[in-house]
Amino acid sequence: MKTAELNKELYSSPVGNAEEINELLRRYGVKFGIYKNGIFKEQLFPFDPIPRIITHDDFTDMEKGLVQRVDALNKFLFDIYHDKNIIKDGVIPENFVYISSGYLPQCEGITPPNNIYSHISGIDLVQSKDGDWYILEDNLRIPSGASYPLIARELTRVASPAAFSSNSIVDNRNYAKLLKDTMDYSNCGGINAILTPGRYNAAYFEHSYLAELTNSVLVQNDELFVEDNVLYHKTYTGGKTKVGALYRRISDDYLDPLTFEPQSLIGIPNLMEAYRSGNVAIINAPGNGVADDKGIYYFVPKMIEYYLGEKPVLKNAPTYLPFYEEDKEYVLKNLDRLVIKDVAEAGGYGVIFGSELSDEKLENMRQTIINEPRRFIAQEVIDFLDLPILDDGRQVMRKADLRAFVLSGEQTKVWASGLTRFSRNPDSFVVNSSQGGGFKDTWVLSR
Amino acid sequence: MKKLYFHFSTKLTFDNYVHDHSFALRCIPPETPSQHILSCELNISPFVSAMQTVDSFGNNVTSSYLKKEHRYLDFEITGCAEIDCIAQKTDFMPCYSYQSKYTKPDSALTEWYSEISSGCTADDPFERIKFFSDCLSEVMTYEKNSTDTATTAAEAFAIKKGVCQDFTHVMLSVLRMDGIPCRYIAGLASCDGETHSWLEIWTGEYWKGYDPTNNCDISDDYLVLSQGRDFGDCAVDRGVMFGAYTKQLQLIESCLSESSFY
Amino acid sequence: MGTISIEHGDRLFWLGRYAERVFSTLKALEDLYDNSIDSRPKCYTDFLAKFGLADTYGSAKIFFDSFIFDKENVNSVAASLERAYDNGIVLREEISTEALSFLQLAFDTLEKAQKSAKGLRLSLLPLEDILFGFWGCVSEYVYDYEIRTIIFCGKSVERLDLELRFKSDFGKVQHEFERLCRHLRNVPKNSPYRYNTGQLCRLVEILGSEEDYLKLSDKAITSLGKLFEAEKIPVGVNV
Numbered sequence: 022m023k024t025a026e027l028n029k030e031l032y033s034s035p036v037g038n039a040e041e042i043n044e045l046l047r048r049y050g051v052k053f054g055i056y057k058n059g060i061f062k063e064q065l066f067p068f069d070p071i072p073r074i075i076t077h078d079d080f081t082d083m084e085k086g087l088v089q090r091v092d093a094l095n096k097f098l099f100d101i102y103h104d105k106n107i108i109k110d111g112v113i114p115e116n117f118v119y120i121s122s123g124y125l126p127q128c129e130g131i132t133p134p135n136n137i138y139s140h141i142s143g144i145d146l147v148q149s150k151d152g153d154w155y156i157l158e159d160n161l162r163i164p165s166g167a168s169y170p171l172i173a174r175e176l177t178r179v180a181s182p183a184a185f186s187s188n189s190i191v192d193n194r195n196y197a198k199l200l201k202d203t204m205d206y207s208n209c210g211g212i213n214a215i216l217t218p219g220r221y222n223a224a225y226f227e228h229s230y231l232a233e234l235t236n237s238v239l240v241q242n243d244e245l246f247v248e249d250n251v252l253y254h255k256t257y258t259g260g261k262t263k264v265g266a267l268y269r270r271i272s273d274d275y276l277d278p279l280t281f282e283p284q285s286l287i288g289i290p291n292l293m294e295a296y297r298s299g300n301v302a303i304i305n306a307p308g309n310g311v312a313d314d315k316g317i318y319y320f321v322p323k324m325i326e327y328y329l330g331e332k333p334v335l336k337n338a339p340t341y342l343p344f345y346e347e348d349k350e351y352v353l354k355n356l357d358r359l360v361i362k363d364v365a366e367a368g369g370y371g372v373i374f375g376s377e378l379s380d381e382k383l384e385n386m387r388q389t390i391i392n393e394p395r396r397f398i399a400q401e402v403i404d405f406l407d408l409p410i411l412d413d414g415r416q417v418m419r420k421a422d423l424r425a426f427v428l429s430g431e432q433t434k435v436w437a438s439g440l441t442r443f444s445r446n447p448d449s450f451v452v453n454s455s456q457g458g459g460f461k462d463t464w465v466l467s468r
Numbered sequence: 469m470k471k472l473y474f475h476f477s478t479k480l481t482f483d484n485y486v487h488d489h490s491f492a493l494r495c496i497p498p499e500t501p502s503q504h505i506l507s508c509e510l511n512i513s514p515f516v517s518a519m520q521t522v523d524s525f526g527n528n529v530t531s532s533y534l535k536k537e538h539r540y541l542d543f544e545i546t547g548c549a550e551i552d553c554i555a556q557k558t559d560f561m562p563c564y565s566y567q568s569k570y571t572k573p574d575s576a577l578t579e580w581y582s583e584i585s586s587g588c589t590a591d592d593p594f595e596r597i598k599f600f601s602d603c604l605s606e607v608m609t610y611e612k613n614s615t616d617t618a619t620t621a622a623e624a625f626a627i628k629k630g631v632c633q634d635f636t637h638v639m640l641s642v643l644r645m646d647g648i649p650c651r652y653i654a655g656l657a658s659c660d661g662e663t664h665s666w667l668e669i670w671t672g673e674y675w676k677g678y679d680p681t682n683n684c685d686i687s688d689d690y691l692v693l694s695q696g697r698d699f700g701d702c703a704v705d706r707g708v709m710f711g712a713y714t715k716q717l718q719l720i721e722s723c724l725s726e727s728s729f730y
Numbered sequence: 731m732g733t734i735s736i737e738h739g740d741r742l743f744w745l746g747r748y749a750e751r752v753f754s755t756l757k758a759l760e761d762l763y764d765n766s767i768d769s770r771p772k773c774y775t776d777f778l779a780k781f782g783l784a785d786t787y788g789s790a791k792i793f794f795d796s797f798i799f800d801k802e803n804v805n806s807v808a809a810s811l812e813r814a815y816d817n818g819i820v821l822r823e824e825i826s827t828e829a830l831s832f833l834q835l836a837f838d839t840l841e842k843a844q845k846s847a848k849g850l851r852l853s854l855l856p857l858e859d860i861l862f863g864f865w866g867c868v869s870e871y872v873y874d875y876e877i878r879t880i881i882f883c884g885k886s887v888e889r890l891d892l893e894l895r896f897k898s899d900f901g902k903v904q905h906e907f908e909r910l911c912r913h914l915r916n917v918p919k920n921s922p923y924r925y926n927t928g929q930l931c932r933l934v935e936i937l938g939s940e941e942d943y944l945k946l947s948d949k950a951i952t953s954l955g956k957l958f959e960a961e962k963i964p965v966g967v968n969v
Binding site for chain 3 (some may be wrong): 047048049050212220225229230232233236237238239240241243244254255256257258259260262
Binding site (some may be wrong): 130 | 488490491492517519521523524525529531533535561562563565566697700701706707708
């Protein structure tokens with residue numbers, strides 16, 4: 022059965038009481054730190070009690086497509102930092118790779134443990150009205166969000182056990198085990214540690230919760246040091262404990278002030294030397310941003326064919342690269358109904374809907390695209406399948422996407438759940454949590 | 469071909485104790501077709517254990533962690549190399565074709581480039597670099613202390629002053645706009661007592677050096693210490709330390725000679 | 731796990747102290763409140779005196795409001811709870827989400843109590859249960875012995891400090907001191923929570939007899955404050 026054919030009633034039934042569950046989420050500290058006018062505030066990430074439901078059949082297809090996609094992306098990353106055959110063979114134009122801000126020449130020739138670059142991949146998908154799933158973007162740097170549906174499930178099972186006994190729902194609480202296995206598989210000997218920029222980071226709850234569940238040590242940079250190219254955790258008795266896998270939740274630029282941004286105050290000096298020497302796994306590997314670049318996205322279906330010799334199972338949203346003359350012409354002509362994305366921006370920023378622009382702004386945009394064709398991609402607006410949400414007790418339909426989590430350890434596995442984010446604003450297509458949206462649990466049916 | 473003895477030392481002094489000092493040195497000259505290292509000894513004081521790796525650009529990296537309190541860090545290299553600047557190096561990387569952090573031009577530099585490039589009729593990349601370098605010598609003057617290690621090509625070009633690092637960055641920026649892949653070289657040249665920097669351009673088959681500061685070809689009197697897209701990849705020493713210091717002073721001494729120092 | 735950084739050690743210690751301060755302050759204020767009902771409405775001034783504070787409150791109601799609910803008053807239950815939470819939030823993986831949730835609950839309960847139409851003590855009753863729940867979680871979920879030791883060292887130091895300040899019965903003080911010594915014995919060498927031998931000896935002397943305790947409790951407070959000061963190693967030995 023396809024998700025689009027689901028029984029309407031099941032599809033729109035709230036599980037438990039929204040207020041109760043939000044109250045529980047608050048109690049367990051599921052908060053989201055934000056800065057408003059320079060002041061740090063903790064906000065709840067609003068939970069909607071109507072779950073997104075994915076049928077067993079849909080998930081099986083999706084799983085195949087996601088495993089294939091992430092395997093190809095990992096092979097691409099290995100290739101780019103070694104032989105670069107995909108460029109030599111003319112599948113991807115050279116400058117798409119080397120202009121990308123995610124490409125780091127400092128990682129050339131480094132082979133991460135087991136050749137895995139993207140251990141935790143967050144792949145954003147949307148479902149169209151005709152039921153097809155489209156890939157919206159790949160997030161391979163430090164995708165966040167798995168902890169929210171994870172703890173929400175724990176709490177909805179408490180609040181509404183009946184919903185789970187009467188439906189066959191795959192238990193998603195294995196995420197911690199998947200994550201721990203992934204860390205253990207790449208671990209170079211030593212403890213697993215999660216590196217956080219600190220309590221004032223928006224995703225701090227997630228960092229600390231995942232540390233608790235995977236029995237990892239939660240660390241900040243000043244608790245670590247590199248000596249003789251080995252990464253250590255400094256203990257309070259003056260000793261040191263070797264770190265074998267570092268699940269870092271800070272971006273590449275800040276990772277090692279002696280290799281990258283020298284002004285970084287949250288990095289670990291000489292971490293790259295420890296990594297290069299094979300003494301520690303960095304999860305996810307530095308430099309993998311080159312594969313989730315919005316410009317590279319266009320080439321992922323080609324990558325799947327190139328590296329795996331397979332047809333892509335999941336579709337990309339129809340995308341145009343103004344870099345190609347033919348595409349540029351199309352984009353300039355149809356700008357008023359396309360979505361334009363600035364390849365350098367993330368988190369829902371730099372996304373422009375042509376339909377919302379005045380004639381004057383459209384013209385400006387056209388000029389910008391002509392001047393900097395490599396900076397943008399353009400996509401057809403997908404007619405999303407809206408999901409029901411409760412707004413003040415009333416059911417309304419809103420845009421939503423799905424971030425699926427794919428973990429690459431001994432095998433590549435898709436977590437049978439995901440983060441469904443929705444936009445509170447009826448007219449908005451942007452669902453990012455940093456832009457004020459909420460989230461739902463994502464159910465995968467077991468039959 | 470020439471046999472050169474080299475000596476290079478830096479003394480870093482702090483006005484107060486520092487500790488947990490991590491550093492990475494790129495000062496051991498790499499073995500390449502154009503320089504055969506006959507001997508090289510590195511001394512670091514205070515004594516500390518150090519590890520050697522080779523980074524992605526082919527540089528020898530010495531990394532270390534000095535945990536205990538100290539007020540100075542000295543390191544020196546002494547050795548001997550056979551230099552043959554005509555021998556061809558072929559270690560190309562595609563990133564050398566693209567602008568990097570220090571070389572990214574602003575509009576003034578871009579305009580200047582289009583101005584001078586329209587007057588350049590040569591096709592051969594090496595002829596073009598000589599032409600561009602002549603143009604640069606006319607507009608930019610060498611002046612010590614006018615810039616620092618964080619100065620970008622665009623910033624140096626704006627004030628039309630700088631040292632070897634700035635001349636090299638501006639030229640790299642121009643060459644990359646011109647579609648000529650090129651890289652930054654940090655090293656020792658003649659006996660001027662400091663480190664020098666110059667560039668190499670990719671001819672399509674091998675690297676060829678040029679010194680934009682002195683506006684001349686390089687010779688067997690140039691010893692390469694490190695190479696990369698720009699200064700950021702090549703810094704001879706980089707470090708992070710903790711402590712209540714407010715000032716640090718670095719004294720550098722270098723010497724290249726055809727006869728042994730001893 | 732089994733690896734604790736200096737920062738986390740520090741957080742654990744202060745989590746123990748502040749969580750205990752919340753509880754002890756609450757208990758002390760409840761007794762005081764009980765006293766103020768009929769026998770001595772102004773008895774809260776004794777409490778202020780122990781902190782060296784003058785009565786700027788004027789009435790028992792304003793005093794209790796401030797010392798229980800006002801986060802701006804550094805000696806209040808609310809302020810201590812906020813600090814306990816601030817330390818706890820960065821220790822989730824050590825103390826468990828469950829334990830941390832009790833601190834959040836305590837906050838919510840305190841807020842509700844302030845708005846409650848019920849009597850002060852009645853509305854604060856659940857807060858005590860919640861704090862017991864917190865300590866229950868720490869006992870139940872913190873398997874790492876060193877982590878437990880640090881938290882309980884903090885807890886005991888705080889309790890003893892308050893008992894000394896309030897000049898509690900000698901028996902109570904002795905009990906708490908014995909408890910502290912038990913925890914101290916479990917602290918590994920080179921740990922910042924390794925006791926300073928000199929200061930511990932002074933405490934043993936002062937708390938050895940009721941007579942000394944009554945005379946020298948101020949000195950005991952000082953020694954307790956310096957209990958974790960680094961040991962001064964004599965440079966030369968005089969023969």
